[in-house]
Amino acid sequence: MRLASVVAAAGMIFALGFGAKAQHTELIDRTYSGVSKETNPQVAKKVIQDEAFQKVSEEIIQELIGSERFLKNKSLIQSKIIRNSARYIPFTKPSAMSQAGEEFKMSVAMKVSLKDLKQMLQDNSLLNENDAAPVVLPMISWQDRVEGRSYRWWLSLDKNPAGFLLKEGRLLEEALRGAFQKNNFYLVKPIEAGLAANVPADFQNEKVGGEDAQFFAQYFNAPVIVDGQVNLTKGENKNYRIELRLTAIQVSNGRAIADVSRRFDTDGGSFESAVDKKLREVLEGTANDLAAQVMEAWQRGSVGTSVIRLTIKGRQTLPVWEGVKEKIRSQLTQVKNIRERLVSADSVSFEVDTSVPAAELIGKLEALDLDGKKLSRVSEGQNEIVLKWAQ
Template sequence: MRRTSTWIATLITACTLMTPAFAQQAELLERTFSGVSKETTPQAAKADIQNQASQKISEEVIRELIGEDRFTKNKTLLQNKVIKNSARYIPFSKPSNLTQEGEEYKMSVAMKVSLRDLKQMLQENSLLNENDTIPVVIPAISFVDRVQGRSYRWWQPVDKNPAGFLFKEGRAVEEALRNSFQVKNFYVIKPLESGLGASVPPQFQNEKIAGEDAQFFAQYFNAPVLIDGQVLFSKEEKGSNYTIEIRMTATQVSNARPIADVSRKFTTDSGAFETSVDKKMREVLEGTANDLASQVFEAWQRGSLGTSIIRVTIKGAQGLPMMEAMKEKIRSQITQVKNIRERVVSSEGLSYEVDTSASASELAQKIEALDFDGKKLSKVSDAQDEIVLKFAQ
């Protein structure tokens, strides 16, 4: 136990001592291109292969960042506005010795691509966002009134009159969410206003929307993000005040991954139940909805929507500076990796939680291709959401 604790303490120290220069270097993506030229002079051949390298490496990295469909659709714009100005995001280029075989010249070129600068150029030309269409969000929030013993869920058939007050508050929540998400370029469906409950099949009219039910709602209403949660009204033990509890979680339905959540508790002024609660709801809904919308938008900006979490376990302790450098290399050299965090640290190895748009097998192949200070990783096993690797002998 003492050995493991010391190992973890050393890791923390190593992370603390990382210099700004190292952090800046980690943002540079390393790529190598081997080219052939039929130019008649060595000088012309060298320039030709270097231009080929800039073109091909640019195309390769941009495809990884924005996807094949977007790349093909905007190829002319990319060529004229981005690749033509590759010097802005390729700060380092090192050619090998030029060799001649017959009428051909051969040479390899090592380049470093600044992902930060390239992403900035793509963003300037509205090419970085992964979604061409406005993302759609559907709320599925339960309203529970413990004061008068009633509840309301838009996807369950119910007489609106007994739950009239809850229906009214549900409309207010829908409006707040619509306004907050619209500012972030998301579209929130308003099921209560649209009367969507009547179209939900009986087998999906359950109290909680999760698992297969959530998948159905996402597909049926074409909304990849679902907001579930509860708004609860109750009476305080003393006095004539009431409590409002709001809990909402935004989930990426495709992989059941929570991407944002808010939890708030408010106390009303003294007074009649419905009047006091309605007044307080009007005061707090905008801020609560804004918080949730901002979290979802941040996940979208990071490219986390449309990604999944894969656990990457690397067996065999290799020293803490090496393990930290390895994490940074995976993050910086694999463009499909959006984020990487340590989850389990032990004397036997380390497990990461990797946020990525690549599949487990694709991610394993890309990690195996990396060089870690002269060492390579080889795959032991992979599953849908987990990869196990070890250092090759």
């Protein structure tokens, strides 16, 4: 059972009561201490405050996107993000100013909305981890169970090439190219480009996965592969059925980042004309759905991250579990997304998208202040962390 469903079932009073708390956990506290040699105390105060917004913003943004990406986009970050720091720094509290010799000293306490800052970075395409060109390679197999033929672009054509499937494959390539292009991705069109001739014999296998997928990704410089199947069968009413499944995979770690599954029934008529007509009607919408999911994952920063299973042992109330999830999401800049996967009476397991290894993440989790409570480690593996509530 998903936490969201349980919380919804608990009623509107609980939801409203916890909503304010969830919003509060989205704010992180930062303090900056600065000095100014301005002779006018009011001017000195403004100088220190402006410097506080600048330094704290730079520090958090580098935590979110990395130093290399920060330096590469420093001008954009300054003009589009930091210049509008009031959008993600809603509260500031300067201390009393003191003077030591010719210098004024002051500290500034701030609350930073990580959610709003992430949104601004995402809106400017700065949040994703991957600097590689967003190239997508389709690896889609066609299976025609009506005429008993199949087609995969990476296999050398035999003496009787599947002309109809080749034509429909081009149609799907064109739809995918258009959809991904709208989201600033470049989709390779291997059928049109005749890339089959470039595939070594050792990699001309019906199913592409594992090391084969790594080869294709590196060979064609494509960090994302669309693994797909199109099955054509007879329908129940003298028509035909098209079953289409497309999964976008981040090849570096084998993660599925987008998935579309569709089933369409054609109108009556001859097999090839009926199938062609239906595909021309539905491919654009299907391709747009897949491309939008990939773009969302890219902007969110999920592409280039690894997935770690986080289990926290101990009996707690639902508000506490929801608070933990929100705290991790909002307080740890290294966590790009967190989803609950298994809820039991005495533990909850989450799936965490993170840009750091488990050994580093576990230290940050133990340092979290969960409304006066702490977590301590039970065990740690490459892809799994188990914690418990500290005594």
